[in-house]
Every structure is written in C-alpha cells, then in structure tokens.
Amino acid sequence: MFKKVLIANRGEIALRINRACRELGVKTVAIFSEPDRESLHVRHANEAFCVGPGPAARSYLSIPNIISTALITHCDAVHPGYGFLAENARFAQICADHGLAFIGPPAEVIAMMGDKATAKRVMREAKVETTPGTDILESVDKARRAARDLGYPVLLKATAGGGGKGMRVVAGPDELERAFNSAQNEAEASFKDGRLYMEKLIVSPRHIEVQVLGDNFGNIVLLGERDCSVQKPSHQKLIEEAPAANLSDKVRQSLLAMALRASQAVHYSNAGTLEFLVSGDRVYFMEMNTRIQVEHPVTEMVYNIDLVKEQIRIAAGEPLGYTQADLKPRGHAIECRINAEDARNNFAPAAGTVTNVVFPGGPGIRVDTHIYSGATVPPYYDSLLAKIVAFGETREAAIARMERALRETIIEGVNTTIAQCLEVLATDAFIKGRYTIDFLPALMRRDDAA
Amino acid sequence: MPGNNVVERVRALVQTFLETDLVRLRIERDGGHVELRRRASSRLATAETAEPQMQAPPVENLDEIKSDLVGIFRFSRPAPIVGELLDSDRELAYVEALGIRNPVRSLGSGRLVSVCCDDGQPVEYGQTLFEVARV
Numbered sequence: 001m002f003k004k005v006l007i008a009n010r011g012e013i014a015l016r017i018n019r020a021c022r023e024l025g026v027k028t029v030a031i032f033s034e035p036d037r038e039s040l041h042v043r044h045a046n047e048a049f050c051v052g053p054g055p056a057a058r059s060y061l062s063i064p065n066i067i068s069t070a071l072i073t074h075c076d077a078v079h080p081g082y083g084f085l086a087e088n089a090r091f092a093q094i095c096a097d098h099g100l101a102f103i104g105p106p107a108e109v110i111a112m113m114g115d116k117a118t119a120k121r122v123m124r125e126a127k128v129e130t131t132p133g134t135d136i137l138e139s140v141d142k143a144r145r146a147a148r149d150l151g152y153p154v155l156l157k158a159t160a161g162g163g164g165k166g167m168r169v170v171a172g173p174d175e176l177e178r179a180f181n182s183a184q185n186e187a188e189a190s191f192k193d194g195r196l197y198m199e200k201l202i203v204s205p206r207h208i209e210v211q212v213l214g215d216n217f218g219n220i221v222l223l224g225e226r227d228c229s230v231q232k233p234s235h236q237k238l239i240e241e242a243p244a245a246n247l248s249d250k251v252r253q254s255l256l257a258m259a260l261r262a263s264q265a266v267h268y269s270n271a272g273t274l275e276f277l278v279s280g281d282r283v284y285f286m287e288m289n290t291r292i293q294v295e296h297p298v299t300e301m302v303y304n305i306d307l308v309k310e311q312i313r314i315a316a317g318e319p320l321g322y323t324q325a326d327l328k329p330r331g332h333a334i335e336c337r338i339n340a341e342d343a344r345n346n347f348a349p350a351a352g353t354v355t356n357v358v359f360p361g362g363p364g365i366r367v368d369t370h371i372y373s374g375a376t377v378p379p380y381y382d383s384l385l386a387k388i389v390a391f392g393e394t395r396e397a398a399i400a401r402m403e404r405a406l407r408e409t410i411i412e413g414v415n416t417t418i419a420q421c422l423e424v425l426a427t428d429a430f431i432k433g434r435y436t437i438d439f440l441p442a443l444m445r446r447d448d449a450a
Numbered sequence: 451m452p453g454n455n456v457v458e459r460v461r462a463l464v465q466t467f468l469e470t471d472l473v474r475l476r477i478e479r480d481g482g483h484v485e486l487r488r489r490a491s492s493r494l495a496t497a498e499t500a501e502p503q504m505q506a507p508p509v510e511n512l513d514e515i516k517s518d519l520v521g522i523f524r525f526s527r528p529a530p531i532v533g534e535l536l537d538s539d540r541e542l543a544y545v546e547a548l549g550i551r552n553p554v555r556s557l558g559s560g561r562l563v564s565v566c567c568d569d570g571q572p573v574e575y576g577q578t579l580f581e582v583a584r585v
Contacts, residue, residue: 034576049520050574065575068520068547072572098548 001316002026002077002101006070007045009081010060011384012370013292014041017079020308029073031066033059035378040370047073054380060084061192063091070100077101077315079308083382086291087114087160103315105214105270105290112266113288116159117197123285126265128258131277131284133199140180146198147176153201156180158187158194161287164235165190169201202284204436205277207231208244210259211299213310214268215320222256222263223303224329226295228275230424232347233441238417239424240295241334242302245395245433247278254283262288271296271311294337294387297366301333301391331391332398336406336421338369338386340377340414343444347417351379355413360405364391364398377414385416395433399425423447515557515580521547523567523579526554530562530580542580545573560584 004027007017014030018041021028030045035054042048049069052059059065061084070078078095080086086104089111095102104110113119120130132150136159137143147154147170156179158166166187168179180196188194211223227244228237244252259274262285273293275286296307305327314320341347354375359367369386371377377385388405392398406422427443429435463477517523526541536542540556560582567579 049572050576051520052575059575064548065520069574071548072520072522 001318002312004029004046004073004075005077005079005103005312006031006066006073006075006100007041007079007081008060008066008085009079009083010036010039010041010370010381012368012387013081013294014039015044015370016368017081017308018044020306020312021079023306024309024312026312029069029075031060031069033378033380035376035380038375040372040375049073054378056084056380057192060381063088063094066091067094067098067100070095071098075100077103077312079103079312080291082289082291082294087289089114101315103270103311105268105272109266109268110290113272113290114160116157116161116287118159119288120285122265123262126261128262128265128285129283131199131202131286134197136195136197137180140177143180143196143198144173144176147173150198150200153203155199155201156183156196157199158183158191159197160191160193160195161187164231164237166194166196167235202277202279204438205279205284206244206436207237207275207286208247208255208278209273209275209293210255211293211296211307212259212263212268212272212274213307213314213320214263214270214272215314216269216317217319218267219320219323220260220263220268221320221322221324221327222259223299223305223307223327225252225255226293226298228295229435229437230430230440231437233444234347235437236347237295237337238339238440239334239336239421239430240298241332241395241398242298243329243332248281251278251281251283254281258283258285270314271307294384295335297368297387297389298333298335301366301389302329302331303327304330331393332395333389333391334398334402335387335389336402337384337417338388338409338411338421339383339417340385341383341417342415343417343420346444349379349383350415351377352414353377354385354411356410357412358408358410359386360388360408362405362408364401365389365405366391371411385411385414399431511560511584512563513558513560513582513584514578515542515554515582517545517554517573517575517577517579519545519547519552520574521545521552521572523569523571523573524551525569529569530565532562532564534562535585536560536562536582543567545579554579556580556582558582558584 006029007014018028028045030042030048031051032042051065052062085091089107092102093107117135134146153171156168166183168183170179184194206229210225214220226242228240230239273289277284340350342350357373366389371385390398390402525543530542536556538559541553543554544551563581563583
C-alpha cells in the first residue's frame with residue numbers, strides 16, 4: 001500500500017479522497033490555490049501546499065507545481081479526483097515518469113478514451129454501438145458539411161470534454177458558427193484543448209451510465225447503472241439515481257454487455273464509467289470517463305463498496321477482492337447536487353460566503369461536502385457545494401428520505417439548487433421514474449412561463 | 451586530551467562566528483573540515499540586535515519577494531546577508547523544482563531586511579522568501 005498520496009484536487013472530492021486514504025492508513029498531501037487556503041481539505045490533510053493563485057490554469061492545472069509538491073513531500077502516488085487533471089493523459093504520464101503512481105488507468109487508456117472521437121472509433125471496433133458522428137472537426141466549414149450529412153439537430157462536443165463543458169446543441173445551420181466558437185472557447189478554457197467533434201442528436205434520450213472497476217490482473221467487474229438524466233440545459237447533472245427506474249431487463253442486459261465489452265477492449269484498470277444514451281430499446285455508447293464520477297456515492301450505497309478505496313488499492317497493485325457473482329445490489333440511492341447557483345438565472349454560478357449551514361442527518365442520509373459556516377465560495381471553480389445522498393430499501397423510500405433531508409438542509413449566504421431539487425422530486429415524471437434529459441429544461445421553461 | 455581540545459576549538463569558532471554577520475564559514479585543514487551555517491531565523495534575530503533602526507522604515511518601503519513556484523529553497527552563493535545593500539538584479543537564491551534551478555532575484559535595489567526561509571526548506575507558491583526595504 002502507498003505511504004503518502006497527493007490529492008490533486010479541491011472541494012468535496014479532495015475531502016472524500018482524504019477520508020479514504022486516512023481509513024487505509026495512508027498519509028495525505030493537499031494542494032490548494034490561494035483562495036482555498038481555509039478549505040476543509042487543506043485542514044484535514046497531513047500536509048498542504050499552495051500551488052498557485054485562484055484561476056485553475058495557474059493552480060489546480062499547474063502540472064509543474066503539483067508534481068514538484070508530490071516530489072518534495074515524498075509522495076508515492078497522486079489521486080486526481082474528477083475534473084482538472086483527472087483525464088489528462090500527459091499528467092498521468094508525467095506522474096509515472098517521476099515514479100509517482102497515478103490513481104487511475106494508464107496514460108495510454110486515458111488518452112484513448114479521453115479523446116472522445118478516438119474512443120468512439122475504438123468502441124465501434126469492439127462492436128459497441130455508438131451514436132452516428134464525426135472525427136475531430138478542424139473548422140466551422142467542416143462542421144457545417146458534417147452537420148448537413150448527419151442531419152440537424154446535431155451536438156457539438158469537446159473531445160477532451162466531460163461534465164457538459166464545451167457541449168452545444170445545434171438545431172439548424174444558423175446556429176452552427178456561434179455554437180462552434182463558444183464550445184471551442186469553453187473547451188479551451190476548461191481542458192486546454194478546444195478540439196470539437198459532432199454527433200447526431202438523439203432526441204430525448206435517457207443518460208444512463210455503468211460503473212466499472214478493473215484491476216491490474218485483467219479482472220473487470222460492473223457495479224450496475226446510474227440514471228443521470230436530470231440535467232440542466234448545460235447538460236450538467238443535477239440528480240442521479242441507482243439503479244435506473246423502469247429499465248427493461250433487455251435494455252439493462254444490453255447496457256451491461258456493452259460496458260463489459262468496451263472495458264475489456266481497452267484492458268481497463270481502476271474505476272471508470274461508460275456513459276450511454278438510451279432511446280427506447282436502443283443503447284448508444286457516448287463516452288467513457290476514466291476517473292471517479294461526482295455521482296459515485298449512489299453506486300457505493302447500493303453495492304456497499306467504497307469506490308475511492310478500491311481505486312487506491314488497485315493502483316497499489318492489489319487484485320479485486322471479489323468477482324461479479326459476489327456483487328449484489330441492494331435498495332435504491334438518489335443523489336442531489338447542491339450547487340451555489342442561481343436557478344432563476346439559468347443556474348448561473350453564485351460565488352460568495354456561506355454564512356450559515358446545517359446539513360441533514362438521520363438514517364440513510366450521506367452528505368459529501370467541503371463547506372461550513374463562514375466558508376467562501378470562490379468564483380473560479382465548479383459551483384458544487386454538497387452532495388446529499390439518500391438510501392432506501394425501495395425507490396419510493398429513497399425519494400421520501402431525500403425530500404425530508406433537503407427540507408432539513410439550511411445553506412445561507414449563497415443561492416443554491418435545493419429548491420429545484422425539491423421541485424424535481426415532487427413531479428409526477430420523477431416519482432414515476434419516467435423522465436429523459438429534456439425533463440429539467442422543460443420544467444425550467446414551465447417555471448419561467450409561470 | 452585531544453578530543454576535548456577539538457571541542458574547545460569548535461566552541462571558540464562558533465562563538466566567533468556568532469559575533470559576525472557571516473552566514474556560512476568553512477575551514478579546511480589536513481584533509482578534514484568544519485562548516486558552520488546560520489539559520490534564517492537566527493539571522494533575523496542578529497539583524498534586530500545589531501541594527502534595531504532597520505525595523506522602523508519597513509512599514510512604507512518593505513517589499514516581500516515571494517516564491518512563484520513549489521520547490522526546495524536554496525541560497526545562491528555568496529549567500530545574501532541581512533542588512534546588506536542589494537543590486538537591482540541580484541540573484542539571492544533559487545527554488546529547485548523538478549531538477550531545475552529557478553533563480554530568485556532582488557527585483558530592484560534595496561536593503562535586505564530579513565530572510566524568511568532556511569536553506570533546503572520546501573516552499574510553496576506565494577511564500578515570502580525575503581523582505582527588502584526599497585531605497
């Protein structure tokens with residue numbers, strides 16, 4: 001097992017990784033930007049180093065400062081969390097070059113899956129069905145020709161993307177140039193890689209993903225699916241649940257079979273997620289995220305497995321301690337993302353100071369958060385404040401518990417998404433488990449009209 | 451006893467060293483050597499004792515030279531001495547990161563008021579390395 005791990009992230013996921021390390025008896029080194037100096041992950045780590053100013057490009061994306069921190073503190077591994085450098089193959093390779101274990105898959109797998117256009121080509125070769133689409137589009141002109149061939153509506157996506165960043169729906173040719181430029185700029189700012197590709201837009205699909213764990217000995221297990229269809233217009237997820245409601249056995253088996261084929265095709269190791277679009281009985285591979293996901297707690301709740309500890313054990317060279325047959329899900333889990341956002345203003349990020357905070361508790365409730373009364377929310381980063389996760393023996397019980405937990409939650413000083421989560425939970429579509437990725441944008445439009 | 455003699459001589463050397471502003475003293479003789487180095491904090495204390503008037507002006511003219519990267523702090527040679535006047539582009543130290551020596555310069559002339567790090571100390575981004583009274 002590792003002796004000391006550098007946590008190359010911030011916020012709740014840095015704290016989550018710190019907890020896993022501590023429970024495994026592994027020391028931790030936190031990194032932070034100047035505005036994050038008072039952050040909880042800094043306080044709880046064994047050591048902490050400031051790596052730059054507020055803008056992520058000069059701090060949480062500063063590979064030289066992060067690697068230097070790991071070396072001078074004698075770390076033997078780096079956990080990248082999600083976002084920032086988590087899917088940066090060059091960073092993973094630099095870690096390896098400096099004798100640091102990267103807690104994730106090998107750099108070449110990250111590169112293959114991180115380049116979404118390449119990933120789709122690899123998946124097609126592995127007989128995994130993908131949405132019709134293109135390779136990298138070098139210019140607006142090429143995008144225009146591709147869109148004509150695919151037929152509008154189309155989706156522009158960042159090849160280095162994730163989390164909805166650098167993604168735009170284009171309904172017709174008039175919108176293409178503006179969408180291309182804004183997606184490119186957003187991708188460049190978020191991932192230092194502005195390359196885009198295009199997909200045929202599957203109208204009103206469900207976004208369902210499959211959790212994978214693979215060790216370094218060729219063993220791969222699947223930890224079921226998560227339904228992440230409650231998404232903002234920016235395609236960022238707001239509510240996730242496991243398992244997916246109203247999923248036929250046929251579609252579930254198709255999803256799991258494709259996920260296994262895909263993982264085997266790239267000899268996957270560590271934790272990863274295969275994202276699919278489900279439309280009727282059709283299942284299309286969308287992308288593979290070669291990292292821990294924000295929404296991993298819902299899988300942990302129904303499988304009673306600590307995915308972050310598993311990541312660390314796998315990277316340390318330990319084999320999986322179980323087989324697929326040993327894995328039996330139980331109950332239902334729902335996660336609500338509590339973001340510092342103004343939902344009435346198209347979920348615009350709302351930086352500020354959290355003046356008062358009270359989180360819920362009681363049976364079946366888990367809260368992953370880094371905020372506290374007096375914590376500041378810097379304007380530079382993702383607006384996630386907390387993830388509230390409710391577990392129940394049934395989906396109905398989980399919804400009731402989540403509603404109760406959200407009503408117990410108090411966060412003052414910044415706008416949050418608590419009210420929107422409660423609104424979603426109360427809808428007939430969510431209660432019946434019949435919703436697609438168009439559900440939340442439609443709900444918002446209805447609210448705006450009212 | 452020869453052993454006691456050596457201890458006495460080193461003790462005398464240390465006493466003499468402490469009475470000066472020297473940062474490092476190395477004496478080689480007969481294939482052996484003795485090296486004395488002063489820690490940054492003790493250098494600051496010496497400056498306060500020797501030139502207490504230096505503490506007065508920093509309020510207006512004190513400038514902090516900070517690290518702009520993470521690495522190991524090392525003095526350049528000759529090591530800067532508290533109280534000395536610095537040239538405008540004097541290399542005071544370097545921060546070693548990923549095997550590269552990144553020089554830390556005086557960034558303008560002035561009098562060195564304090565040294566805030568020890569040789570060999572890990573430093574983070576934004577950490578104050580030196581304080582300089584600009585003149």
